[in-house]
Amino acid sequence: MPVEYGGLVAEHLAVRTAAGIFDVSHMGEILVRGRDALKFIQRVTCNDAARLTDGQAQYSALLTERGTFVDDILVHRFAEDAYFLCVNAANADKDAAWLARHAAGFDVEVCDVSADYAQLAVQGPRAAAIVQSLAAEDLAGLGYYRFRRDAVLAGVPTLVARTGYTGEDGFELYCAPDDAERLWTALAEAGHPTPCGLGARNTLRLEAKLALYGHEIDDAVTPLEAGLGWICKLDKGDFVGRDALLRQKAAGLTRKLVGFEVEDRVPIRDGYPLVADGREIGRVTSGSPSPFLKKNIGLAYLPIDKTAVGTRVLAVARGREVPCRIVPTPFYARPK
Numbered sequence: 001m002p003v004e005y006g007g008l009v010a011e012h013l014a015v016r017t018a019a020g021i022f023d024v025s026h027m028g029e030i031l032v033r034g035r036d037a038l039k040f041i042q043r044v045t046c047n048d049a050a051r052l053t054d055g056q057a058q059y060s061a062l063l064t065e066r067g068t069f070v071d072d073i074l075v076h077r078f079a080e081d082a083y084f085l086c087v088n089a090a091n092a093d094k095d096a097a098w099l100a101r102h103a104a105g106f107d108v109e110v111c112d113v114s115a116d117y118a119q120l121a122v123q124g125p126r127a128a129a130i131v132q133s134l135a136a137e138d139l140a141g142l143g144y145y146r147f148r149r150d151a152v153l154a155g156v157p158t159l160v161a162r163t164g165y166t167g168e169d170g171f172e173l174y175c176a177p178d179d180a181e182r183l184w185t186a187l188a189e190a191g192h193p194t195p196c197g198l199g200a201r202n203t204l205r206l207e208a209k210l211a212l213y214g215h216e217i218d219d220a221v222t223p224l225e226a227g228l229g230w231i232c233k234l235d236k237g238d239f240v241g242r243d244a245l246l247r248q249k250a251a252g253l254t255r256k257l258v259g260f261e262v263e264d265r266v267p268i269r270d271g272y273p274l275v276a277d278g279r280e281i282g283r284v285t286s287g288s289p290s291p292f293l294k295k296n297i298g299l300a301y302l303p304i305d306k307t308a309v310g311t312r313v314l315a316v317a318r319g320r321e322v323p324c325r326i327v328p329t330p331f332y333a334r335p336k
Helices: 008-017 037-044 089-102 127-132 177-191 198-207 242-251
Strands: 020-023 028-033 057-063 069-079 082-087 109-112 118-123 147-153 156-161 170-175 255-262 273-276 279-290 295-303 312-317 320-327
Touching: 008 020, 008 198, 020 177, 028 037, 028 089, 037 082, 037 089, 057 089, 069 089, 082 089, 089 109, 118 127, 118 177, 127 170, 127 177, 147 177, 156 177, 170 177, 198 279, 198 295, 255 312, 279 312
Parallel strands: none
Antiparallel strands: 020 118, 028 082, 028 109, 057 069, 069 082, 118 170, 147 156, 156 170, 255 295, 255 320, 273 279, 273 312, 279 295, 312 320
16 A cells, blocks of 8 residues: 555545545454453453444444453454454554464464455445445445444355544455456446545545544553543453452543644644743644645644643744644534
């Protein structure tokens, strides 16, 4: 997947206003199956998989005993004894090994099936019409975070999930690698979605304040700090990392992830220091010009006393202090 096909800004705006298509086959897939599959998923993920029905997905995470991220994942329930996990590309091997270690004592099989799947994503206001045009079954009516395992698109057997990583409506499509080119071509001919690269994928998810592993989340950050406490169902029973989260919640957060706008035309990039009261108080986890909002935005972890909306801080860009203001997030939310 290239950084861009024909220009990041054009690709970004196509997703916001029409449709874009992404080849995200680098993502990893792991199948957990067996008599104890639900019990195991409940133990190793922080969200409550018992709430899922067949054909439903949820955003969740694998956590360390310290309550920090091993990875953020999507959990798809195939059946009570089978769960399909989509994991971050760079973490696929690590996640599979971590799950296998924790499987001791459970009647489950953990299978890294990444080589069995290609993944394409069609995102944007026209995504539903494009995907539906290739299917006999009703896919446009598929609910958010619902999926169909048995769909056929342009003759290609496809798992169709109404999920995405752009802040727009859309679908993530899983098929056999040998069928991926045929499916891509059919989608391109059906509705002419704009091919989009990693650059637009990053700016789209930043506008929507969707976390990126290695930037907003990693093994030093907890979901509570990342603003993802809603995926941690602390009352569902024990899971890896729960005790640490309970302790952190009781003690209170000392920092959290916030969004900021730059009150200047200077873009503020990943890793730039943020300062206040003459000292560094954090670093930018993700920063970029926003193609749709036409302003410079970013995310950072800051001390709690610097996180209120309206608080002003300074970003240091090549030795220059640039004024920034804490703002509500997400920066962009698609119209209802």
